[in-house]
Amino acid sequence: MKRNYKILSLLLLLAFGSCSFTTKKFSxxxxxxxxxxxxxxxxxxxxxxxxxxxDEFSAELFSDYIEILDPVKRYFYESDYRDFEKYKYFLDNxxxxxEITFFNVVNERMLKRIEEAKGIYKEVLSEPFDYSIDxxxxxxxxxxxxxxxxxEMKERWRKQLKFSTLSNYxxxxxxxxxxxxxxxxxxxxxxxxxxxEAREATLKSIDxxxxxxxxxxxREDWFAIYVNTIVEEFDPHTYYLAxxxxxxxxxxxxxxxxxxxxxxxxxxxxxKIVGLISGGPAWRSNELEVEDVILKVKQEDEEFPVNxxxxxxxxxxxxxxxxxxxxxxxxxxxxDGSVKDIVITRDVVELVETFAKSSIVNKGNKKFGVINLPxxxxxxxxxxxxxxxxxxxxxxERLKSEGMEGLVLDLRNNGGGSLPAVVxxxxxxIKEGPVVQVRSTGEAKEVLKDMDKSITWDGPLxxxxxxxxxxxxxxxxxxxxxxxxxxxxxxKQTYGKGTVQNVINLNNMLRNNTSGDLGAxxxxxxxxxxxNGGSVQxxxxxxxxxxxxxxxxxxxxxxxxENPLPWDEIDAAEYxxxxxxxxxxxxxxxxxxxxxxxxxxxxxxxNAKWVKTKIDDRIFSLNYKTYRAQLDLNEEEAKKFDAIxxxxxxxxxQSHSYEKSxxxxxxxxxxxxxxxxHKSLSQDVYIEEALNxxxxxxxxxxxxxxxxTVRK
Numbered sequence: 001m002k003r004n005y006k007i008l009s010l011l012l013l014l015a016f017g018s019c020s021f022t023t024k025k026f027s028x029x030x031x032x033x034x035x036x037x038x039x040x041x042x043x044x045x046x047x048x049x050x051x052x053x054x055d056e057f058s059a060e061l062f063s064d065y066i067e068i069l070d071p072v073k074r075y076f077y078e079s080d081y082r083d084f085e086k087y088k089y090f091l092d093n094x095x096x097x098x099e100i101t102f103f104n105v106v107n108e109r110m111l112k113r114i115e116e117a118k119g120i121y122k123e124v125l126s127e128p129f130d131y132s133i134d135x136x137x138x139x140x141x142x143x144x145x146x147x148x149x150x151x152e153m154k155e156r157w158r159k160q161l162k163f164s165t166l167s168n169y170x171x172x173x174x175x176x177x178x179x180x181x182x183x184x185x186x187x188x189x190x191x192x193x194x195x196x197e198a199r200e201a202t203l204k205s206i207d208x209x210x211x212x213x214x215x216x217x218x219r220e221d222w223f224a225i226y227v228n229t230i231v232e233e234f235d236p237h238t239y240y241l242a243x244x245x246x247x248x249x250x251x252x253x254x255x256x257x258x259x260x261x262x263x264x265x266x267x268x269x270x271x272k273i274v275g276l277i278s279g280g281p282a283w284r285s286n287e288l289e290v291e292d293v294i295l296k297v298k299q300e301d302e303e304f305p306v307n308x309x310x311x312x313x314x315x316x317x318x319x320x321x322x323x324x325x326x327x328x329x330x331x332x333x334x335x336d337g338s339v340k341d342i343v344i345t346r347d348v349v350e351l352v353e354t355f356a357k358s359s360i361v362n363k364g365n366k367k368f369g370v371i372n373l374p375x376x377x378x379x380x381x382x383x384x385x386x387x388x389x390x391x392x393x394x395x396x397e398r399l400k401s402e403g404m405e406g407l408v409l410d411l412r413n414n415g416g417g418s419l420p421a422v423v424x425x426x427x428x429x430i431k432e433g434p435v436v437q438v439r440s441t442g443e444a445k446e447v448l449k450d451m452d453k454s455i456t457w458d459g460p461l462x463x464x465x466x467x468x469x470x471x472x473x474x475x476x477x478x479x480x481x482x483x484x485x486x487x488x489x490x491x492k493q494t495y496g497k498g499t500v501q502n503v504i505n506l507n508n509m510l511r512n513n514t515s516g517d518l519g520a521x522x523x524x525x526x527x528x529x530x531x532n533g534g535s536v537q538x539x540x541x542x543x544x545x546x547x548x549x550x551x552x553x554x555x556x557x558x559x560x561x562e563n564p565l566p567w568d569e570i571d572a573a574e575y576x577x578x579x580x581x582x583x584x585x586x587x588x589x590x591x592x593x594x595x596x597x598x599x600x601x602x603x604x605x606x607n608a609k610w611v612k613t614k615i616d617d618r619i620f621s622l623n624y625k626t627y628r629a630q631l632d633l634n635e636e637e638a639k640k641f642d643a644i645x646x647x648x649x650x651x652x653x654q655s656h657s658y659e660k661s662x663x664x665x666x667x668x669x670x671x672x673x674x675x676x677x678h679k680s681l682s683q684d685v686y687i688e689e690a691l692n693x694x695x696x697x698x699x700x701x702x703x704x705x706x707x708x709t710v711r712k
Contacts, residue, residue, distance in 0.1 A: 032223050033098040038509050038519065038692040039227060039240070040095055047234050048441050048499065048524050048563055057233060058091040062102075064562075065229045066181040069106070071141060072310055074156055074708045075113040078146040083109070095230070103226045104349035110222070114214055120150075120157050125203045128195055129162045129169075131624035137163040145229035161202060162622050164307050166338060167295065167331070168198035170628065204304035205296065213315040224519070231521065236499050236561035238524045243517040259321030260328065261287060261349040263570045264313060270294075271308055271316045274468075275413060280349040286676075287342045288332065290413070290468075291550070291611075292319070295339070296331035305331060322346050335550075335611045338635055356388060358395040359653040359678060363691050367700060369399035370653070370687065372562050372677070376417030376425070376472035388417065396428065396457050398656045406460035406694030409476075412490065416471030416546065419500065419528075423448045428456040429486070434573040437474045437529040438500065445529070447573045458580065460697035461486040462690040465543060468549040470495035470558075477541045478530040485578045487588060487693055489686065490543045491551070496558035498537030499565060500526035527565065537565055545693070547686065548605035553612035580652040587696045591689060600647050600685045607641040649688045653678035 026041070038384075053055060066084065070076050076084075087094075087102040094102055137159045147153040172194045179186045224242035231238050261280015262273050273282075273292045282288045297319040298305035308316040322328060323346065330342045358371045361458040371392060379386035386648050396407065420434070426435040427450030427633045439445045463477050463486045474494045480486035487687040502525045529535050557639065558564050595601060615635070621627050655663075655674050663671045680688050 015197075022046070025445060026510055028098065031518075032100055032103075033483060034225060034515055035223075035506070035518055036095060036100065037098045038506055038518065039100075039231065040520060042504060042506070042509070042523065043231060043238075046504070046523050046525060047238065048526055049235070051234055053092040053095060055089045056092075058089050058646065060090045061091050061230060061233055064233070065106070068225060068229055069110055072160065073141055073144055073146050074153070074160060075110060075117055076098045076146055077113075077153065078148050080109055080113070081146050100223075100226075107219075107222050107226075107322060109119075109648060113243060114210075117157070118210060119152055119466055121161060121206055122203070123156045124154065124161050125199050125206075128192070129165060129199065131166070131169065131195070131622070131627075133623060134360075135159075135622045136619050136625070137221075137617050137622055159622065161206075163620060164205075164309065164628055165198050165202040166622065166639060168201045170339075170631070171341075172198055172454055201304045202307065205307040208306045209308075209311060209315075213311065213318070233525050233563060235499065235563050235565050236558070237497070237499055237522065239522050241520040241522065247426045251658075252490065259346055259349060260288075260330075260344045261347070262320075264294075264317065264320070267564065271311070271313060275415070277349050281344045285342060285344050287340075288330070288344075289334070291335045291554070293333040294330050294332055298329040298331075299327075300327040305329065323411060325350050338631070338638065356391040356395055357674070357677070358399055358406065358656065359674075359681060360399060360656055361651050361653045361681075361691065363651060363695060366405050366695060367403045368406045368408065368694050369396070369402075369404040370408045370410060370681065370690075371395050371399075373414055375414055376421045376476075378418035378421050383420070387424070388421045389428065392425055393428055393456050397448065398658045400457070402656050404459070406462070406691075406698050407457055408462045408464060408690040408694065409486070410464045410687070411469050411473040411477060412464050412466040412473075412686075413468045414473040415468065415495075416473055416497070418472065419448070422472040422475045423450060426450055426454050426476055429458075429461060429480065430483055430578070431455055433483075433575045434531045435479045437531060437570065437573055438526050439529065440526050445570055447531075460694050462693050462697075463488050464686055464690055465490035465494050465541065466549050467491045467493070467540075467554075468495060469541075469554050470497045471499075474498070474536045474541050475528060478536055481541065481544065482530055482532045483575065483578050484584050486696070487545065487584070487591070488541065488543045489545045489591070489690055489693065490547065490550055492546050493540035493542050493557070494536070495556070496538045496540035498527055498529070498558075499524045499537045500528055524565070527568075529570050531573040531575050534569045535567050538567045544588045545595060546607055547595050548601055549686075550608050550611065552602065552605065552608045554608075554615065556651070579691065587693060590696055591693050598685065598689075600644070603641065603644055604685070607644060610637065610641070645683070647683050649682055649684075649687060649689065651688065653681045 026034060028037055040053070044053075062084070066076070066081070070586075084102075084106055087105070089101055094100065116706065147156055153483070166648065170451055172189075176194065178186050220242065224240060227242075228240040231240050260282045262282040263275035263277070264271050265274045270293045273290055275290060276283045276288060294316070294586050295309055296305035296307050297316070299319075299322070306319055317640060320330070325345065325347075327343055328344050330344065331339065332342055333339050355377065356371055356373045358369055359372065361368050373388060373392060377386075378388065384390075392409075396404075399407070409565045419438075423435045430450060432450050432453050434447045434449045436448050437445050438448060450677040461480065463480055465473065465477050469477065469490070474497065477486075477488050477494065480489050480684045501522050504521045504523055506520055507513050527535060527537065538557075540557065621630065655678075659674065660672075
């Protein structure tokens with residue numbers, strides 16, 4: 001079973017607030033039981049689609065909790081599983097009775113097995129690995145069973161540790177060869193010396209992991225894992241924020257983070273990069289990319305890196321983030337299978353770097369604008385002055401002052417954000433009318449409308465999306481598509497998140513809290529729907545012009561999550577399509593014809609399919625020659641796709657006059673950031689086609705607009 005983990009970020013939520021519940025009194029001297037009592041009540045009373053806590057729920061919770069604790073099956077034995085299994089269909093009864101016997105039994109056994117594991121891995125790493133043996137390591141843990149005895153458990157650890165050490169071994173051999181190439185008199189280390197050093201590095205890494213993370217976990221941390229497993233059974237976006245996690249969440253909400261400026265997500269055993277914060281250290285390094293996997297982390301004052309494969313994401317983040325000015329070395333596996341070390345100097349990451357930015361571009365004798373919006377951000381304490389809609393409006397006005405004749409709104413990789421902000425932003429492009437419909441369980445739908453009759457931009461509009469464009473991005477794209485106000489170019493479908501969450505402070509559920517901080521719960525309370533009545537849940541927004549991308553064949557959407565809410569539809573709202581109706585269908589047809597014959601897109605699609613095959617690889621050789629040969633083959637195959645990064649359009653992008661005026665007294669490297677952004681735009685085949693579409697729209701748009709006016 002595959003589970004996906006969330007980044008606790010404002011950008012993934014559509015709304016925050018408090019939920020109203022009945023005035024129920026909660027009391028229990030046992031903090032853990034009190035938390036269970038409150039959590040189950042909130043889920044049953046407040047969740048959009050609460051599920052029945054029955055035997056089916058119990059069995060799912062049982063399986064998921066064991067998997068969360070021991071995903072690679074290197075702690076529990078088959079006998080342990082049999083002991084636990086007696087609770088499989090009784091967890092629902094325990095929760096209703098606020099009993100935590102199952103947790104206590106499993107947790108006690110887990111702590112015992114962790115102590116035993118320390119002895120096992122030290123014993124395994126005390127003996128040399130033979131890399132000449134033809135054996136393989138299977139990372140598809142779902143198909144493996146629990147070890148029957150200590151002999152089997154030791155063998156499991158041996159293969160896992162040998163696999164982990166193999167990359168160390170390869171790194172050291174590569175370093176020795178490079179040293180010899182630079183200095184012919186250099187005496188290379190023997191294979192046995194290299195093997196020993198590689199093993200010692202793995203031992204150091206796993207010692208650090210156990211000492212700094214596993215040993216650091218308190219009972220409340222283990223219990224938080226159990227509680228989070230319970231709430232995640234309801235849907236992928238309902239999750240528990242333990243007091244420690246809530247502190248991290250509040251720090252993110254403050255708008256400043258010290259670290260590398262990357263958004264991380266755990267997929268199976270691996271920590272993946274799912275986003276880079278513009279202007280942050282990782283972004284500036286120009287080496288880390290979305291979908292890269294972080295294998296190891298080394299601090300500047302440490303000799304050996306820490307292997308974070310299999311580590312909980314919160315534990316991994318502790319190693320990756322750090323004080324401003326310190327350096328961290330990340331050992332990264334690229335999507336093409338290559339492994340490289342990337343050194344990044346940490347800094348204060350200002351989330352202001354996720355704000356809207358724009359550029360102007362001349363195409364022939366026409367001038368167009370591009371606005372990039374990484375998130376639908378908002379400051380709830382100062383919405384009037386800090387929100388994405390206001391900033392996009394300002395950028396439009398600045399582009400209009402430069403003579404803009406068409407606009408591209410780039411929502412690729414935009415994970416969402418504020419619901420009010422997206423309603424206000426949609427209003428910039430239509431006269432007035434509904435933007436999105438919202439429904440709570442048992443209540444009449446609410447139609448959120450743009451009430452402002454003014455239009456900031458009434459010219460041609462293209463919106464770019466991809467598979468990671470989610471929630472608020474999907475509302476925006478769907479509304480513009482339903483109004484036929486814009487042409488949507490991008491992935492086959494967007495992410496497919498059609499739910500709204502509220503973050504509830506659980507301490508507010510108690511009148512007199514003497515139990516200490518109980519944390520918070522992100523709870524799915526509503527679903528949103530397009531104005532045509534359809535939901536984007538699971539299905540996302542389907543682009544008018546579908547083009548392949550790097551995520552085309554990777555499981556990244558809502559439909560690939562655990563326990564997603566189903567797709568459904570409601571009655572459509574009353575709305576009138578854009579009155580200045582351009583030749584929508586003909587423009588889409590022309591774009592599709594260009595795209596199907598585009599060699600760059602053909603190469604991108606081929607690369608996406610190739611990357612998918614690498615991601616699906618589950619069996620790896622533990623024979624070094626075979627392992628090295630596969631790496632060499634991957635690197636050779638990857639060269640074919642170098643042309644993707646080398647692609648160049650004949651378009652030149654530049655800042656508008658207002659932004660240029662800011663360069664004079666700038667202390668934030670704004671000019672450098674824009675130069676890099678403009679360069680990437682000039683190499684972007686999707687931006688190129690969006691501008692082609694604008695050009696087509698511009699040719700027909702004025703005629704249609706005049707004709708419409710005459711008919712009136």
